[in-house]
Amino acid sequence: MYRRVAAALATAATAAALALGTAGTAGTAEAAGPGFYARSHHASYAECQAAGQAGEWMWGKIYFCEPFHPSRPDVYVLWVRF
Secondary structure: OOHHHHHHHHHHHHHHHHHHHHHHHHHHHHHHOOOOEEEEEEHHHHHHHHHHOOOOHHHHOOOOEEEEEOOOEEEEEEEEEE
């Protein structure tokens, strides 16, 4: 009986921790939309676009570049769709 209660509490605690842990990072993923994944980071927009074009054979023509964060405008993220 105690094992089942302990297992249920551990499961609930893990689910709560995962929900809280992903809440802070959900903003970036939601900005890209469902199905997009951050592939790489680049120092300029032109470098990011070049990496996107170089990898078109792998992820197709659906990709885009955007600034990493308003506090870090010098870093661009390449978002791809697999």
